[in-house]
Amino acid sequence: MERITHELMLALRGIKRAPAPYFLTILILSLGLGIFFSNATLYYWLNNDPLPHKSHTLFFPQINAGAHEDGSREPHRILSYRDVQLLSTSDIPSAKAAMFQSAGYARLPSAEQRSPTPVHLRATQRDFFTLFDVPFLHGGRWPDDAARLEIILSKASAERFFGETNVVGETLQLGNELFKIIGVLDDWALLPRLYDVQAGNGAAETADIYLPWETAYDLSIKSNTRTRSEDNRNYNENFAVNGREGYFFQSQFWVQLDTPEQQAAYEQFMQQVVQSEKEAGRHPRPSANRLTNMSNIAEAFDARNRQLDVFALVSLLFLIVCLFNASHLSLNRYLASQYEFGLRRALGASRGQLQKQILADVLVSATIAFVFSLLVAAGATKLITTLLPSTRTLTSWNIEMVAVMALIALIASYVVTVYPAIRASFGSLSRQIK
Amino acid sequence: MSITLLLKSLSQRKVITVLLLVQLTLTLALLSNSVLLSHQAYSLSNQPTGLDLDSTLTVDLNPTDDNLMSQPALGGLIQRQLEALRLIPGVRHASFTNQTPLLPGGMNGNTYVEDQEVTTNIPAVPFNFADPELFDALQMTLIHGRWLTAEDSETDSVVLTETLATQLFGESSKAVGQLINTGTVVGVVADIMYQRFSSDQYYALFFNEKLPSAEHGYSLILNVEKSAIDRVRQQVADVLRQVEAETDVLQVNTLRQLHRRVFQQERGLAILLSALSAMMLLVAMISAYSHALFHGLQQQNEIGIKRALGANKTRILFEVLSESWLTTGFGAILGILASYLLQQQLAKIISLSPLPLWLPVGASVLLLLCVTIATWYPASIATRVSPAHATKAL
Amino acid sequence: MITINNLSKIFRTELIETHALRDINLHIEEGDFAALTGPSGSGKSTLLNILGTLESFDSGEYFLDGQPVQGLSDAALSRLRNEKIGFIFQSFNLIKDFSIYDNIELPLRYRGFNAKERKQRIEEALELVGLQARSSYLPGQLSGGQQQRVAIARAIAGKPRILLADEPTGNLDSLMARQVMELLQQINEQGCTVLMVTHDPDQARRAARHIQIVDGQLHDSTLYQPLSQPLAETLGD
Numbered sequence A: 001m002e003r004i005t006h007e008l009m010l011a012l013r014g015i016k017r018a019p020a021p022y023f024l025t026i027l028i029l030s031l032g033l034g035i036f037f038s039n040a041t042l043y044y045w046l047n048n049d050p051l052p053h054k055s056h057t058l059f060f061p062q063i064n065a066g067a068h069e070d071g072s073r074e075p076h077r078i079l080s081y082r083d084v085q086l087l088s089t090s091d092i093p094s095a096k097a098a099m100f101q102s103a104g105y106a107r108l109p110s111a112e113q114r115s116p117t118p119v120h121l122r123a124t125q126r127d128f129f130t131l132f133d134v135p136f137l138h139g140g141r142w143p144d145d146a147a148r149l150e151i152i153l154s155k156a157s158a159e160r161f162f163g164e165t166n167v168v169g170e171t172l173q174l175g176n177e178l179f180k181i182i183g184v185l186d187d188w189a190l191l192p193r194l195y196d197v198q199a200g201n202g203a204a205e206t207a208d209i210y211l212p213w214e215t216a217y218d219l220s221i222k223s224n225t226r227t228r229s230e231d232n233r234n235y236n237e238n239f240a241v242n243g244r245e246g247y248f249f250q251s252q253f254w255v256q257l258d259t260p261e262q263q264a265a266y267e268q269f270m271q272q273v274v275q276s277e278k279e280a281g282r283h284p285r286p287s288a289n290r291l292t293n294m295s296n297i298a299e300a301f302d303a304r305n306r307q308l309d310v311f312a313l314v315s316l317l318f319l320i321v322c323l324f325n326a327s328h329l330s331l332n333r334y335l336a337s338q339y340e341f342g343l344r345r346a347l348g349a350s351r352g353q354l355q356k357q358i359l360a361d362v363l364v365s366a367t368i369a370f371v372f373s374l375l376v377a378a379g380a381t382k383l384i385t386t387l388l389p390s391t392r393t394l395t396s397w398n399i400e401m402v403a404v405m406a407l408i409a410l411i412a413s414y415v416v417t418v419y420p421a422i423r424a425s426f427g428s429l430s431r432q433i434k
Numbered sequence B: 001m002s003i004t005l006l007l008k009s010l011s012q013r014k015v016i017t018v019l020l021l022v023q024l025t026l027t028l029a030l031l032s033n034s035v036l037l038s039h040q041a042y043s044l045s046n047q048p049t050g051l052d053l054d055s056t057l058t059v060d061l062n063p064t065d066d067n068l069m070s071q072p073a074l075g076g077l078i079q080r081q082l083e084a085l086r087l088i089p090g091v092r093h094a095s096f097t098n099q100t101p102l103l104p105g106g107m108n109g110n111t112y113v114e115d116q117e118v119t120t121n122i123p124a125v126p127f128n129f130a131d132p133e134l135f136d137a138l139q140m141t142l143i144h145g146r147w148l149t150a151e152d153s154e155t156d157s158v159v160l161t162e163t164l165a166t167q168l169f170g171e172s173s174k175a176v177g178q179l180i181n182t183g184t185v186v187g188v189v190a191d192i193m194y195q196r197f198s199s200d201q202y203y204a205l206f207f208n209e210k211l212p213s214a215e216h217g218y219s220l221i222l223n224v225e226k227s228a229i230d231r232v233r234q235q236v237a238d239v240l241r242q243v244e245a246e247t248d249v250l251q252v253n254t255l256r257q258l259h260r261r262v263f264q265q266e267r268g269l270a271i272l273l274s275a276l277s278a279m280m281l282l283v284a285m286i287s288a289y290s291h292a293l294f295h296g297l298q299q300q301n302e303i304g305i306k307r308a309l310g311a312n313k314t315r316i317l318f319e320v321l322s323e324s325w326l327t328t329g330f331g332a333i334l335g336i337l338a339s340y341l342l343q344q345q346l347a348k349i350i351s352l353s354p355l356p357l358w359l360p361v362g363a364s365v366l367l368l369l370c371v372t373i374a375t376w377y378p379a380s381i382a383t384r385v386s387p388a389h390a391t392k393a394l
Numbered sequence C: 001m002i003t004i005n006n007l008s009k010i011f012r013t014e015l016i017e018t019h020a021l022r023d024i025n026l027h028i029e030e031g032d033f034a035a036l037t038g039p040s041g042s043g044k045s046t047l048l049n050i051l052g053t054l055e056s057f058d059s060g061e062y063f064l065d066g067q068p069v070q071g072l073s074d075a076a077l078s079r080l081r082n083e084k085i086g087f088i089f090q091s092f093n094l095i096k097d098f099s100i101y102d103n104i105e106l107p108l109r110y111r112g113f114n115a116k117e118r119k120q121r122i123e124e125a126l127e128l129v130g131l132q133a134r135s136s137y138l139p140g141q142l143s144g145g146q147q148q149r150v151a152i153a154r155a156i157a158g159k160p161r162i163l164l165a166d167e168p169t170g171n172l173d174s175l176m177a178r179q180v181m182e183l184l185q186q187i188n189e190q191g192c193t194v195l196m197v198t199h200d201p202d203q204a205r206r207a208a209r210h211i212q213i214v215d216g217q218l219h220d221s222t223l224y225q226p227l228s229q230p231l232a233e234t235l236g237d
Ligand SMILES: Nc1ncnc2c1ncn2[C@@H]1O[C@H](COP(=O)(O)OP(=O)(O)OP(=O)(O)O)[C@@H](O)[C@H]1O
Pocket: B389, C011, C012, C013, C018, C019, C020, C038, C039, C040, C041, C042, C043, C044, C045, C046, C047
């Protein structure tokens, strides 16, 4: 212990002797690391697998349905009511849910005269909560997928409307209807929200209120991300019928297929569905089924943030530049003390002792560089989120990430210090002393 | 000093020289590509919009009461809102539409010349509900035919933008009177930038119909005297809530703000890259500075000898500088090559125009300038070495 | 060749002022071989550096080859040094990254000679010191005596009028020292004025003229009287 502190003291004294060049080196290192950390954070969250234990079992089926034969082999991103029904007829998936995002206004029935609160809605089915491991704080999900005036609230919206979380059994007015609350979720956020990537909302906020998918059709609640109609029905009227029967596309659909056998079976099932639809004359476009795994969903829907990809590449280059630069500076610094190193060796210091001295140097610089780089990273993150607001949800750090950053700072300082130090201390002795 | 001697002394310090070169190369590659990207973002966001960005206010809003969401209540509400807005001093024109120019999303549809669907179909053309006053509210310019009048209400009359008309009929002048799948063309207006990511950002189609439902909200467009714009902006939400309390005013923007938002990604990336480039230049300068400083210290003896042998201060200064210049020059050559390589890589990820030669060359000159500035001070310190002191026996 | 009148040099540091030279008067004729001796710290190196224009002085006058040195710009001083003065240092002061050839070439480059002329002069100088075969060596690859001979070759390659040597044999053994001394005498015989600082009484005796300096003051043991006015100045202006 005493030896270690001695080495550390020596390292600090070396810094004191020439503080300016030392801090320039650290500054450059921290700039490079900081910029890199802030980008790596965004990149990490963008490419994060939010459900590592089951994402390989979650699939997004698409069939190339449509009203008209236009030769396209590119299935729509969204499904019609009928498509969902067809794809749900199979028992192969261990869980399945249709869903879409919408928005509305909610208020407490007792506060009729007060202006309502805008809310994010998700119209979905009961398996949504098992598919994505959504935790309940109170109550539970719907008993089946039938239409019912029952909703599930996020924890935050329960607190917003009622000031507490245990509000199962209370009613909330949504539009003109009164809904009974049957469940309240615990804090939950999937990052990125892979189930919504298809709608371009991978980084958006989670819903406030979940309502049954069938009820949404009954109440003429439509998706607010993307809808598509391919016939001449008037979807502003009698949506409960038109929306269900017409070529009106708005839903996405997820299934859980636990084994490769299930996946193969479901693919086969999809083919059969398309086959019988074609026989009935309802699938005019060429068959082009897709079953996309959750981990490929961003690629499949071209939803990667290209700008961030570019910036990630560039910040990596910047880190490399800074590493080269810092090692160049530290080589200079060590060369300046080469004479001293040589002298110490001539006085009998062993290589091992010098190595320890160098390691102490590395530790000190790594610590300082780490602290500085976190500051730089925080600043850079602020700048990035201001300029690219879509990245706002992707900036948090957890303990593991900080630990990895510390490790990277250590490695970087090591790389930057070691070669120069070796050059300086193990160069030919006679040449230095001469 | 002669180039050969410089080269010799560089090759004596291989590692340092290589470190410097790598760093200069990357800096230059990044610098020129950032400028390219910034330039691209700049020219993208400077495309003509056909809009009066600074004197147009757009209000996006939703009724919060389901009973107001559909006709006829909705039509009445919109009329009352427009009348109230017209009374605000400074407001010249007020109109409604289902979607705001420059904002993504809205109602899009296929458009084709009647009976020529296969050959003329254009997908995803923005469809706009428009009343007679929208023309003035958006300060449109008529090119052929006429704008929509009150008589066109609930008829199949449509007006096209010039690009759309040209795409459908070859020449925009031929469009008037023609039949397309959505109705009869009665006029052609000058291009307006509607949806950037539609098939073409200048496509738009207008018809005079009542908005059937407000389920996706709607938009009020105000043409305002420039001097009054901030004041009007502050009043809008209150005025609208006075008309109808069950109104959620989502946002009030000038078209200038929306325009900025449309190109936000590009602008953001360009600014970030520029900031990073500036930082790279700074790092290059720090590096050149401290390299020259250390070097001056290291070479005190050598410089002293040279002074004793008759080198004057200017020559020493020039020697130190020319060493920087030589490395920077090498770095520049490599950097120009690297610029093209990086451009290729970036072009795989995002759309990027080819790199004109002047750009990396100009960036090299900039880099050289920065390096010179950074080297100057330590170089001039180096010239101050006392030759008597530096040549003293140890 | 060299005339200095009432020259003084004071080193000022934060703590003390050192009067390194006080009221020195000295005249050295063209072709002289003078030895400068004195105890350590007496101001020998200081005087030599001032003569070589490496150091400035506080008061007095200095005429080199009839030309006043005081008040010259850095560029003019550098040119003077380059053309008229050759230096030899105790610690050789060769540039260690440069080959022997490059080291000797350096002052010739400053002089602006073309490559051919440089080559010719370098070869002459190397021949004089007997190191033709080593021209591509680095200084580190030579012995101390050889290095000092290279330094001499560098000093004389430009055919200076005066050679200033500060303890040129201080780092050498006696055999090497003798070789170097012989070289300096040979150079002197070819007409170059030599002024040499030495601690060795033998070497001092060999010199035609012996100048002693004690505590910054001169004790000239020769009969020369300094001219009150240099020749050039009476003729000029
Ligand atoms: N740069 C300097 N700053 C302050 N004092 C100096 C400086 N150089 C020399 N001196 C002082 O001037 C005096 C003369 O020094 P100088 O080097 O001329 O002595 P010297 O006769 O050459 O001695 P030696 O025989 O040991 O080489 C000494 O007292 C020395 O301390």
